[in-house]
Amino acid sequence: MKTELDIAIEAAMEAGEMLSRRYGKSKVHYKADRSIVTEADLESERRIRSILKASFPGDSFLGEEMGLRRGSSGRMWVIDPLDGSTNYSIHNPFFSVSIALIVSNEPVLGVVFYPCQEELFYAERGLGARLDGRRIRVSSSTSIGSSTITFCHGRDPASISKVSEIFGKLKRVTNRVRQLGAASLELCFTACGRVDAFLMVGVKSWDVAAGTLVVEEAGGKVTDLSGKRFLDTSTTLLASNGRIHSRLLKLLSA
Numbered sequence: 001m002k003t004e005l006d007i008a009i010e011a012a013m014e015a016g017e018m019l020s021r022r023y024g025k026s027k028v029h030y031k032a033d034r035s036i037v038t039e040a041d042l043e044s045e046r047r048i049r050s051i052l053k054a055s056f057p058g059d060s061f062l063g064e065e066m067g068l069r070r071g072s073s074g075r076m077w078v079i080d081p082l083d084g085s086t087n088y089s090i091h092n093p094f095f096s097v098s099i100a101l102i103v104s105n106e107p108v109l110g111v112v113f114y115p116c117q118e119e120l121f122y123a124e125r126g127l128g129a130r131l132d133g134r135r136i137r138v139s140s141s142t143s144i145g146s147s148t149i150t151f152c153h154g155r156d157p158a159s160i161s162k163v164s165e166i167f168g169k170l171k172r173v174t175n176r177v178r179q180l181g182a183a184s185l186e187l188c189f190t191a192c193g194r195v196d197a198f199l200m201v202g203v204k205s206w207d208v209a210a211g212t213l214v215v216e217e218a219g220g221k222v223t224d225l226s227g228k229r230f231l232d233t234s235t236t237l238l239a240s241n242g243r244i245h246s247r248l249l250k251l252l253s254a
Helices: 004-021 039-055 085-089 157-171 183-191 205-217 245-253
Strands: 028-030 036-038 060-063 067-069 075-083 096-103 106-114 119-124 129-131 149-153 197-201 221-223 236-240
Touching: 004 039, 004 075, 004 096, 004 106, 004 119, 036 039, 036 085, 039 060, 039 075, 039 096, 060 205, 075 085, 075 183, 075 205, 096 183, 096 205, 106 183, 106 205, 119 183, 119 205, 129 205, 149 157, 149 183, 157 197, 157 245, 183 197, 183 205, 183 236, 197 245, 205 221, 205 236, 221 245, 236 245
Parallel strands: 060 075, 149 197
Antiparallel strands: 028 036, 060 067, 075 096, 096 106, 106 119, 119 129, 197 236, 221 236
């Protein structure tokens, strides 16, 4: 019998394979906030919902493109069908599919598929984090100056202003600051030690629900930018290997 993880992986990989086939061929449209949505975003979410609903018809679903559908089970699937739509639209291969299962306002399962590298990150609460079946752990970096830090931000003026201030503070202590454009993947890169920390201002739950669980299960730490516990209502996020977390919070609050 297939588990929730099996079915989430099936949905993420089917959507990711479709995105790969349509890479460079999908028409681009603009939302009211001028953010990009492609036809592939919409098709990806339709496929994911169809697969999940067939097995879990009573669950709720929240997706970036199709919004909220309430169910009766008390569980919710949170879906980003194409994280990194702008990258995808300009033929930048840094994009992903992200699926999380939320129970009692906590992610208990997270799957992130990176189609262009055919890498599958996943985690279940209390069972560790994995990349293509192998256990992963966060980095051992203890110095901000030698750490690689990535960031994302929302499109609203307040988020842009805040992240510009943060960028200036980080650049004074390290040259290894990057904006990559797909929050779920950047969280997974933090989880497996490719980067040492990731921060975001203007958080949307579908961007981070799966990736935050992967980081925590890989031994990392996740809070908001004030150092408080990260919640599904939080609008800022800091995820790190844990070793540089308190120093980053102190630097960013100065």
